[in-house]
Amino acid sequence: MRTRIKICGIASREEAGTAISAGADALGFVSPMPGGTGTIPDATIAAIAADVPPPVATVLLTAETTAAAISDHVRRTRTTAVQIVTHIDPDEAARLAELEPAVRRIQVVHVEGPEALGLLAPYEPHVHAFLLDSGRPSLDATDLGGTGRTHDWTVSARIVAASARPVFLAGGLNARNVGEAIGSVRPFGVDLYSGVRTGTRLDRHKLADFVRAVGAGTNARERAA
Template sequence: MKIQIYTMQTVSEAIAAAEAGVDYLGLTPANRGLPGEISFATAREIADALKGKASRVALSVESDLAAIADMVAAVRPDVLHLCGDITLVTPDHVRQLRETLLPLYPGLGILQAIPMTGPEALDHAAAFEPYCDSFILDSVAAHIGGIGAAGVTHDWSLSRAIVERSRLPVILAGGLGPDNVAAAIAAVKPWAVDSLTHTNKPLPEGGFRKDIDRIKAFVTAARAA
């Protein structure tokens, strides 16, 4: 079972998460008020520090393809995580991004977020499948831009249906923590699991840092399942 954890904000917590056994570490390079967002420069610093220790994933909620490409150029992740509005970044746009970026960054993976809002998620996954390398099935919150960071679970039976139908690796996300990840794996049988909200340590002044003990518990529970 592969494990992905969002969102790293400092080199030290990213290294600690990698040492805890996390395979994929997520970065949020943005200036949109997203949870745990960091500057492109900080994201690049973390990505450089993680080289050889874990795979680096950088998300984008942008709809402008040039802006997405600029972020990839600045951060140089191993995986580009597209989690913006799928009506604005369509399967054809993902195809265009793939044709533009892969010659420049060989080996770059494209992780497409699928909003798990209902049965239509199966159709969305089928439409994107030819143009990405993996899926992340995530919950949506109206007060947070893009797909994900909602901190709540969704209908795992729909996620299971996508796992059964897709030829791509599928990451299950949305409200997962040490207490429910084993049940989620049993229900969905994904390739990997992802956690953001439920492996955070809230700060008194607002915001958060990662809770390394909760990350370790998440890794242990996921691998045991």
């Protein structure tokens, strides 16, 4: 099975086109949020997302924590999916599913330790996918990902094995380590920001290297299966 690729921090139509041409399956747009990097205004997200052709997914990253606020945010930006970057109340996740049934809902799980496994069951009935990241919200409420740090992939592999939903892996991925990550964790997809950038700009050469490495890692995983 092909490993999907989500490129986060898309900031312009040019970057969106570069990512799509390279083979990205989904584009992530970071809205203004505490501690966020690569953030852009909601109006810019809406303008870029409107030009993205299907089947490429457009994903709003939001730090809102209530169903009503998340729903309003999605409607302002008109993306096809929303990535909730903090651990919201599962009751709010259930309410969001009622408010936005047509929007794909991705719940971030920050893998601070084995206790992250306990977050699956409360969210699973209400989301379409999980994304495992390396934020540390228990230590700093503004540390919600985009750090360039890896986390304990053995915990991530346990989450993938236990989850009834597709799981994306994020956190410190790049062309050098993504093959190992795919082999160890066996995620549905991978997500990254800094690993394909030079400074703040999307680097087409790093992106091409990453896409090749994902393909090689996926092939190696399938041969080992």
